[in-house]
Amino acid sequence: MTPEAEIISTKYTKSIIKSSAALSYVEAQARMDDSRLVDPLTKDLRNMNALAKIMRQRRIQRGALTLASAEVKFQIDTETHDPLDIGMYQIREANQMVEEFMLAANVSVAEKILKEFPECSLLRRHPTPTKEMLGPLLRTAAAAGLNLDVTSSKALADSLDRAVGDDPYFNKLIRIMATRCMTQAVYFCSGELSPPEFLHYGLAAPLYTHFTSPIRRYAGCLLHASIGIYKLPTIFQDRPQLTSIADNLNYRHRNAQMASRGSVELHTLIYFRNRPTDTEARIVKMRSNGFIVFVPKYVFPYLTFLWISLSSLSFLT
Numbered sequence: 367m368t369p370e371a372e373i374i375s376t377k378y379t380k381s382i383i384k385s386s387a388a389l390s391y392v393e394a395q396a397r398m399d400d401s402r403l404v405d406p407l408t409k410d411l412r413n414m415n416a417l418a419k420i421m422r423q424r425r426i427q428r429g430a431l432t433l434a435s436a437e438v439k440f441q442i443d444t445e446t447h448d449p450l451d452i453g454m455y456q457i458r459e460a461n462q463m464v465e466e467f468m469l470a471a472n473v474s475v476a477e478k479i480l481k482e483f484p485e486c487s488l489l490r491r492h493p494t495p496t497k498e499m500l501g502p503l504l505r506t507a508a509a510a511g512l513n514l515d516v517t518s519s520k521a522l523a524d525s526l527d528r529a530v531g532d533d534p535y536f537n538k539l540i541r542i543m544a545t546r547c548m549t550q551a552v553y554f555c556s557g558e559l560s561p562p563e564f565l566h567y568g569l570a571a572p573l574y575t576h577f578t579s580p581i582r583r584y585a586g587c588l589l590h591a592s593i594g595i596y597k598l599p600t601i602f603q604d605r606p607q608l609t610s611i612a613d614n615l616n617y618r619h620r621n622a623q624m625a626s627r628g629s630v631e632l633h634t635l636i637y638f639r640n641r642p643t644d645t646e647a648r649i650v651k652m653r654s655n656g657f658i659v660f661v662p663k664y665v666f667p668y669l670t671f672l673w674i675s676l677s678s679l680s681f682l683t
Contacts, residue, residue: 371420415460425570430519430571433544438453448637452633473574476573476577482593486555487555488575488612492548494549495548501547502546503547522544538660548568588611645661
């Protein structure tokens, strides 16, 4: 890479990594922030972070979306397994630094395998959301006097940046709504679609795949075989078979997401069950049997079902 974060060359090779240190995101961030540290490791971290910031800005300029899908974090009682505390997983510059290099690696691998296996590459696409899917977002924005441009991911990203209301949490709420209107990113076999359909809408990337986390993704294991380090099994050169594998990956991924969300909802309910809480909230959506509120103190949208009639709601109001 150049100092301007331009990739000069890319090499795919079997290798052994000799780590200089094993750092958590918190530890890496602390090193970068401590001006007293001038050791080689800290300098490398700061240089990588400087490159990552350029790469991130370049992605955003291309139209990559910055949405709101925060990760809930629970502190669990080791004996009862009940949640003791609830909060949000904090994203630091160190997280974003690693993310940028992972994204760059994933894009590079997508280009490599598509060149080697044009008809049977396992890629990941994020379909462009339809106008109908974005309807709830557009209606909410219009009600607040905002006109969102959804003609492209770049136009939507710029519109979201300008979506500022009197409420300090308005922009976060709009981004949460935008996240919920998106289609799900899916794995697919390259031979089943035309190149324009390969687009990853959220990342504004014409090509993308999952390569960097084979410890938790079967797709990554498959792709490690695809870059020529090992002989690619014949079964993965069979387009119908690969399409079937991609469909199963998508099915399993959706189930994992639903299980994760269900776990968060369950633990949230358990946490608040015996903790009456008096705090401010924002009503995000009305339903026939209740409403969804956004609780700034806990920085996540929490689904609250109130089994009372709308007339009772009016009375409470």
